[in-house]
Amino acid sequence: MVGPIWVLVNHSKGQITFVTKEMLQDADEVARSLGVQLWAILISGDDPTEEPWDEQVGAFGADHLLRVSATGIPYLTAEACSFILEELSGQYEKPYLMIIANSMEGQEIAARLATKWHTGYANDCVSFSIDLKGNMEATRITYGEQLETIVAFPKGPAVISFRPGSAGIGVPTEDRKAKEYSYQIDLTSHKFEQKVQGIFPGDPRKIDISEADFIVACGHGVGAQDNFLILQELADRLGAAVAGTRRANDKGWINIERRVGLTGKTICPQFYMSIGISGAREHLVGMDTSKVVVAINKDSKAEIFRLAHLGVVGDAREVMLALLQKLKEKAA
Numbered sequence: 001m002v003g004p005i006w007v008l009v010n011h012s013k014g015q016i017t018f019v020t021k022e023m024l025q026d027a028d029e030v031a032r033s034l035g036v037q038l039w040a041i042l043i044s045g046d047d048p049t050e051e052p053w054d055e056q057v058g059a060f061g062a063d064h065l066l067r068v069s070a071t072g073i074p075y076l077t078a079e080a081c082s083f084i085l086e087e088l089s090g091q092y093e094k095p096y097l098m099i100i101a102n103s104m105e106g107q108e109i110a111a112r113l114a115t116k117w118h119t120g121y122a123n124d125c126v127s128f129s130i131d132l133k134g135n136m137e138a139t140r141i142t143y144g145e146q147l148e149t150i151v152a153f154p155k156g157p158a159v160i161s162f163r164p165g166s167a168g169i170g171v172p173t174e175d176r177k178a179k180e181y182s183y184q185i186d187l188t189s190h191k192f193e194q195k196v197q198g199i200f201p202g203d204p205r206k207i208d209i210s211e212a213d214f215i216v217a218c219g220h221g222v223g224a225q226d227n228f229l230i231l232q233e234l235a236d237r238l239g240a241a242v243a244g245t246r247r248a249n250d251k252g253w254i255n256i257e258r259r260v261g262l263t264g265k266t267i268c269p270q271f272y273m274s275i276g277i278s279g280a281r282e283h284l285v286g287m288d289t290s291k292v293v294v295a296i297n298k299d300s301k302a303e304i305f306r307l308a309h310l311g312v313v314g315d316a317r318e319v320m321l322a323l324l325q326k327l328k329e330k331a332a
Contacts, residue, residue, distance in 0.1 A: 002034055002036060002096040002156055003036065003093050003094050003095050003096040003156060003157070004031070004036050004037040004038065004039050004064075004093060004095050004096065005027045005030060005031045005034075005036060005037075005038050005039065005095055005096060005097045005098075005099070006039045006041050006085075006095040006097070006098045006099070007020070007023045007024055007027050007038070007039070007040050007041065007062070007099045007100075008041050008043070008081075008085070008098070008099070008100045008101070008106070008109070009040050009041060009042040009043075009053075009057065010101050010103075010106075011042065011053075012213065013213070013270065014051045015056070015291075016053075016056045016057060016060075017101070017268065018164065018165075018169070018210070018266065018267065018268035018289060019101045019162065019164035019165070019210070020040075020057075020060075020101070021060045021169045021172075021268075022162070022164070022165075022166065022167045022168065022169055023099045023101065023162050024038070024040065024057060024060035024061045024062055025060050025061050025167070025169055025170060026127065026128065026162075026167050027061065027097070027099055027128075028060070028061025028062075029061075030097070030128060030129060030130060031061075031063075033130055034096070034130060034134075036096065037063045037064060038061055038062050038063050038064070039062065039063070039064045039065075039066055039092075039095070040053075040057035040062035040064070040065045040066070040178060041066050041068065041085070041088065042057075042065065042066070042067050042068065043068045043070060043076060043081055043084055044067070044068065044069060044070070044076075045069075045070055045071070045073065045074075045075070045076050053065055053067065053180075054177045054178045054179075054180045055176075055177050057178045058173070058176040058177040058178035059172035059173050059174065059176055060169070060172055060173075061173075062178040063178060063179065064178055064179050064180075064181065065178040065179070065180045065181065066088070066092070066181045066182075066183060067180065067181070067182050067183070068084060068088070068182075068183045068184075068185065069182070069183070069184045069185070070084060070184075070185050070187055071184070071185070071186050071187065071188070072186045072187040072188030072189075072190075073187040073188075073190075073192070074196070075196035075199070077192060077194040077195070077196060078105050078108035078109045078112060078194065079108075079112065079192050079193065079194040080187060080190075080192055080194070081105075081109045082108075082109050082112035082113045082116065083187075083190065083192070084185060084187075085098070085109070085113050086113065086116045086117070087185060088183065089117070089157075091183070094117075094156075094157055095156070095157050096136070096156035096157060096158070097128070097136055097156065097157065097158050097159075097160070098110070098113065098157055098158070098159045098160070099128070099160055099161075099162055100113075100159070100160070100161050100162070101161065101162055101164060102123060102124050102125070102161035102162055102163045102164065103164075103211070106161050107123055107124075107161050110123065110159050110160070110161045111123075113159055114159040117157055117159070119153075119155075119156070119157050119158065119159060120151075120153050120158060120159065121159040121160070121161075122138040122140060122151040122153075122158075122159075122160045122161075123140075123160070123161045124140055124141075124161060124163050125138040125139060125140050125151070125160045125161065125162050125163060125166075126139055126140065126141055126162075126163050126166035126167070127139045127166065127167065128160055128162075131152065135152055135153060135154055135155075136152070136153040136156065136158045137150055137151065137152050137153070138150070138151045138153070138158070138160045139151075164210045164211075164265075164266075165210055165265045165266040165267075168266055168285070169289070204235065204236070204239055204240055204241040204242075205236075205241070205242070207241050208257075209241050209243045209257075209258055209260070209265055209267055210265050210266070210267050212240070212241035212243075212267070212269055213269050213270045213271065214238060214239060214240035214241065214269060214270065214271045215240055215241050215242070215243050215267065215269045215271070215272050215273070215287075215290075216231060216234060216235035216238065216240045216241075216242055216243075216273045216275065217242070217243045217244050217245070217260060217272060217273065217274050217275065217277060217287070218231050218242065218243075218244040218245070218248045218253055218254065218275050218276060218277070219244060219245045219247065219248055219274070219275065219276040219277030219278065219283075220245065220247040220248065220251070220276060220277075220278075221275070221276025221277065221278065221297060221298065221299075221316055222248070222253070222275055222276040222316050222317075223276065223316060223317065225251075225253065227316060227317045227320070228248075228253040230317065230320045230321065230324065231275055231316075231320060233324060234320050234323055234324055234327075237324065237327045237328075237331075238273075238327070240271070240273070241258075242254060242258060243258045243259070243260050243265075243267070244258060244259065244260065244277075245259070245260065245261065245277055245280075245283050246259055246261060246263055246264065246282070246283070249264075260283060260286040260287050261280075261282045261283040261284075261285060261286035261287075262281075262282040262283075262285055262286065263282065264286055265286060266285070266286045266287075267286060267287055267290070268287075268289045268290060268291075269287075269290050269291070270290075270291045270292065271290070271291070271292050271294070272287055272290035272292065272293045272294070273293075273294045273295075273296070274287075274293065274294065274295045274296065274297075274304050274308070275296045275297075275316050275319075275320065276296070276297065276316040277295070277297065277302075277304050278297065278299065278302045278303060278304060279295075279302050279303030279304030279305070279306070279307070280303070281303075284303070284304075284307065288307055290307075292309050293307050293308045293309050293310075294308060294309065294310045294311075294312070295307070295308035295310070295311045295312070296311075296312045296314065296316055296319050296320075297311075297312075297313065297316075298313065298314060298315050298316070299313075300313045
């Protein structure tokens with residue numbers, strides 16, 4: 001008899017993140033094969049009571065949603081989150097598999113939790129499944145992305161951190177809600193060693209594009225290096241990260257870690273400005289869940305306009321210079 005599967009929910013601005021959707025959908029498939037329940041665990045300091053979290057996690061496979069309201073601590077640290085998860089495992093059925101996003105904080109939460117549970121932990125996993133003997137397996141890509149490593153867990157609970165963008169997401173199930181539970185925990189009396197002095201926004205030029213809320217993306221239609229520099233200035237003034245297509249990467253305008261699409265990363269920003277991108281399928285699969293898409297292209301029949309909430313037909317350089325002028329006037 002094995003326990004349920006738990007997924008630690010990442011959320012931003014009232015929405016579950018792309019990696020949470022990936023983790024839930026993959027976990028749902030494994031849960032069905034095991035015949036167990038899938039629980040989404042959402043931990044929040046300020047309980048987001050107004051958001052339809054049960055609908056969001058249910059649409060991607062969760063059977064249950066456990067909303068945890070943690071009070072008595074100014075910031076939820078990795079130490080505090082791992083403590084809360086250990087407390088939950090004493091109050092509810094301990095999971096057979098715990099899945100956490102492979103961010104810097106997620107890796108720390110996972111490692112701390114595995115230590116508390118005296119169990120195995122595999123980090124930066126791209127998939128997980130059940131082997132022929134019914135044991136949990138997790139797949140990691142190692143040795144400079146050249147070697148596939150299988151990590152086997154002969155017993156539970158297994159703890160893994162999941163690499164964002166590894167699986168992609170399928171079509172969500174409409175009108176499906178997770179059964180919701182609430183849990184409150186007061187951390188006032190707990191003396192954690194880890195303390196947060198303050199939270200500062202990440203540098204858009206350095207932040208991982210899979211974690212960026214605002215992205216300006218360049219394609220082959222940007223035209224030249226000089227025009228890319230204009231795009232970079234536009235992104236800086238908007239406080240956005242720069243990403244792009246494979247062809248933009250080939251031209252040296254962006255590094256490979258900023259490439260979006262089938263051969264790059266899958267992203268889900270709040271705002272995505274596409275400049276000089278035609279909209280080839282290989283690119284669209286990496287950004288088609290962006291919340292708001294603005295497209296700038298000189299070809300009025302470009303495929304990118306099918307996804308755009310706002311489309312601008314015009315020369316990329318001319319439109320960018322006009323936008324920059326408006327931003328400068330506003331700043332002045």
